[in-house]
Amino acid sequence: MYDYIIIGSGIVGTNIARELSKYKAKILVLEKENDVANHQTVANSAIIHSGHDPKENTLKAKLCVEGNRLYETMEKELHIPLLKTGAFVIAHDESEEKVLDELYERALINGVTQIGFYSRDEALKLEPNLNDTITKVLSLPSTKVTYPWEVAFACLENAIINGATFQKNSEVTRITKTGDHFEVEVNHQDIIGTKSVISASGIFSDQIAAMVEKDVAYRIKPRKGEYFVLDRKIKGFVDHVLYPLPTAKGKGVLIIPQVHGNILLGPTSTFQEEKELLSNTRDGMQQIRDDVSHLAKNVPFNMVIRNFAGLRASSTYDDFFIQESKEIKNFFHVAGIDSPGLTAAPAIARYLVEEVLKDHHLEKKPDFNPIREKRDAFYHLDETTQQALIKENPYFGNLICKCEKITEAEIMEAIHGPLGNDTIKGIKKRARAGSGLCQGGYCEGLILRIIARETNQPVNKINYYALDTPILGPETKVKK
Ligand SMILES: Cc1cc2nc3c(=O)[nH]c(=O)nc-3n(C[C@H](O)[C@H](O)[C@H](O)COP(=O)(O)OP(=O)(O)OC[C@H]3O[C@@H](n4cnc5c(N)ncnc54)[C@H](O)[C@@H]3O)c2cc1C
Numbered sequence: 001m002y003d004y005i006i007i008g009s010g011i012v013g014t015n016i017a018r019e020l021s022k023y024k025a026k027i028l029v030l031e032k033e034n035d036v037a038n039h040q041t042v043a044n045s046a047i048i049h050s051g052h053d054p055k056e057n058t059l060k061a062k063l064c065v066e067g068n069r070l071y072e073t074m075e076k077e078l079h080i081p082l083l084k085t086g087a088f089v090i091a092h093d094e095s096e097e098k099v100l101d102e103l104y105e106r107a108l109i110n111g112v113t114q115i116g117f118y119s120r121d122e123a124l125k126l127e128p129n130l131n132d133t134i135t136k137v138l139s140l141p142s143t144k145v146t147y148p149w150e151v152a153f154a155c156l157e158n159a160i161i162n163g164a165t166f167q168k169n170s171e172v173t174r175i176t177k178t179g180d181h182f183e184v185e186v187n188h189q190d191i192i193g194t195k196s197v198i199s200a201s202g203i204f205s206d207q208i209a210a211m212v213e214k215d216v217a218y219r220i221k222p223r224k225g226e227y228f229v230l231d232r233k234i235k236g237f238v239d240h241v242l243y244p245l246p247t248a249k250g251k252g253v254l255i256i257p258q259v260h261g262n263i264l265l266g267p268t269s270t271f272q273e274e275k276e277l278l279s280n281t282r283d284g285m286q287q288i289r290d291d292v293s294h295l296a297k298n299v300p301f302n303m304v305i306r307n308f309a310g311l312r313a314s315s316t317y318d319d320f321f322i323q324e325s326k327e328i329k330n331f332f333h334v335a336g337i338d339s340p341g342l343t344a345a346p347a348i349a350r351y352l353v354e355e356v357l358k359d360h361h362l363e364k365k366p367d368f369n370p371i372r373e374k375r376d377a378f379y380h381l382d383e384t385t386q387q388a389l390i391k392e393n394p395y396f397g398n399l400i401c402k403c404e405k406i407t408e409a410e411i412m413e414a415i416h417g418p419l420g421n422d423t424i425k426g427i428k429k430r431a432r433a434g435s436g437l438c439q440g441g442y443c444e445g446l447i448l449r450i451i452a453r454e455t456n457q458p459v460n461k462i463n464y465y466a467l468d469t470p471i472l473g474p475e476t477k478v479k480k
Contacts, residue, residue: 002028002194005184007172007208009033010041011345012337013200014152017159017166019349023362027164028194029156030186032171034467035426036156036419037149039202041342042429043278043310044225045256045264046148049340050087050140052107052115053246059320059351061110064340066347068142074346078154079374080146081259087143087241088123090295091136099245100138107140114141127238129296143241147259148342149429157418158372162365166419169467172201175211177328196330196360198352203275203313205335212328218317218336222275223250225267225310226284230303231437232261242295250339253291255299260404260432265292265299267310278309306439312338320344322352332356377432379405400450401443403436411447415454422455424448425465444471 004020006013009031017029033039051065075082091097100117107115116139123137124130130137156166167186174185175197184192199208209216230237235257244252249269256264268284285307292299315321315336325331334352341348353362378386378396390397395409414430415422424440427433427447434440434447448471452459460472 001181002026002192004028004196004198005030005182005192005194006198006200008200008202009036009152009156009166009168010039010200010202011037011148011152011155011342012202012334012348013198014155014159015345015349016198016200016334016352017164018155018162019346019353020362021159021162021164022364022368023353024365025362027159028192029159029164029166030170030172030184030192031166031168034169034423034463035421035429036166036168037152037429038466040310040313040338041152042149043308044148044339044342045227045254045267046145046258046342047087047241047254047256047340048082048144048146049343050107050112050114050142051110051340051343052089052103052112052138052140053251054110054340055318056106056109058318059322060340060344063320063344063347063351065111066350067340067344068144070346070350071144071146071343074151074154077370078151078158078372080151080154082144082146083257083259084141084144085240085257086139086141087243088118088127088130088137088139089243089245090130090134091138091245092131092133092294093135096245097136100136103138103246112140112142115139116141127240127242127296129238129298130242131293131295131297133294145241145256145259146342151345153419153430154372158370160418161372162368172208172211175208175331177212177331182331196332196357198332198334200334200337202337203311205313205333206315209325209333209335212331213325214327217326218315218321220275220336221314221316222272223312223314223338224270224272224278224284225312226280226288227264227266227308227310228285228288228301228304229306229308230263230265230300231305232258233437234263234300234303235261237263237300238296244291244295253288255292255295260435262305269312271314272311275311278311280307280309284309305437313341314338320348322348322356324356377405378407378410400446401431401433401436401440403438403442404432404434406431406433406443408450411450412454415451422451422457423463423465423469424451424471427451448472
């Protein structure tokens with residue numbers, strides 16, 4: 001019998017697992033996909049927002065500001081990538097400058113301490129590619145960017161070394177309360193017992209809640225955000241995250257430097273009914289082009305290497321919904337976690353455990369180990385270390401992804417390492433192989449064969465991403 005089953009291994013579920021693993025409790029994380037962080041956590045802007053934008057006195061505001069600070073601690077303990085870019089919110093005339101003043105006041109109420117203004121000339125000195133039409137900017141130095149799924153991996157790995165268990169390919173299909181515990185049905189067959197259930201199931205959280213409650217207090221309204229990705233050769237085009245003024249639809253379309261040197265342009269904001277539809281649209285792509293051109297001049301659209309879209313788990317409740325079910329004791333909602341959920345995730349986990357689960361009187365583990373060892377990409381190492389590694393393991397000498405300079409040894413580590421994976425996208429998420437200019441055009445076939453070899457599977461069984469997404473069909477010619 002588990003003490004806690006956490007449904008979902010996005011940034012929120014994995015942070016909750018890590019936070020709970022500081023206490024004496026038996027924890028299981030269930031994930032329906034074949035990998036950690038396959039939904040919102042893999043398709044977002046990667047910004048650790050300062051907290052200037054959420055409405056005052058909301059959980060979003062409080063947990064965003066606290067989460068921003070906690071990322072600095074996670075950087076030290078888990079060695080997650082964190083690029084301290086700072087951010088500018090941009091005004092173009094006097095009426096927009098008034099909105100900057102309002103944002104400044106809101107940021108102070110929310111608890112943002114690092115904040116200030118730059119005149120047009122000061123801002124242009126710092127960011128020469130800003131549009132010449134700007135008149136003033138609000139500066140938010142505590143804004144940073146991260147590599148979101150790497151943070152989820154780091155939190156879950158750390159939770160596991162501290163005793164938590166992870167089960168992927170495990171879709172929760174029914175939840176029944178029997179006496180003082182729950183029976184959680186997985187994949188329509190296995191039953192797992194637990195004293196409490198924590199739903200961190202993102203866009204599907206209203207469906208999970210409906211498994212136990214008659215009246216679910218919110219409904220998820222998926223909100224799509226589309227993006228362009230620029231090649232990392234463009235690094236330095238802007239150094240700060242650039243925001244327009246926020247609107248009722250959100251923070252707007254931004255220009256966002258990324259930790260590995262790429263730049264993101266996006267996201268758009270469009271409500272839709274479907275929970276899985278992630279296609280890009282002509283309107284979305286056009287909107288990005290139009291909107292970012294107000295922020296910067298000479299935007300290098302010729303450097304686009306791919307586009308993608310993510311779905312925010314926005315809800316009819318006007319804030320994060322983090323509370324115990326009013327109908328079923330020990331069922332906990334962590335729902336409506338749209339932006340700034342990536343930023344807030346470590347603070348959400350702490351709030352849940354320290355405030356919402358207060359009555360559980362959890363006892364701290366004296367031997368909790370907060371550290372996840374540092375891992376450097378091979379190409380970041382100095383030549384002597386590289387040569388020593390190649391001598392020890394010749395697979396380090398075989399470059400597989402030429403754009404991102406990823407070796408065969410690193411791909412093997414991504415397959416067999418902690419939270420290893422056997423899909424093309426899983427390897428891309430872990431080793432960055434296929435993330436460069438050619439987007440896997442050169443290396444995907446090689447990676448496919450390495451996965452097949454290392455996992456003893458036929459090549460046509462290797463999935464691209466989710467379950468049942470093989471790249472190759474059955475053989476059409478049989479060798480005699
Ligand atoms: C376009 C876009 C841009 C964003 N930009 C930012 C940003 O820059 N900064 C920021 O702070 N936030 C941002 N966000 C918000 C942030 O990405 C999310 O708030 C955060 O990723 C939510 O994480 P999660 O773990 O709640 O959800 P998810 O990552 O969606 O994880 C939920 C998990 O639950 C699993 N699950 C669902 N149902 C079941 C089931 N029945 N059984 C088992 N598992 C199940 C899913 O498979 C999934 O893995 C953005 C979001 C989007 C979409």
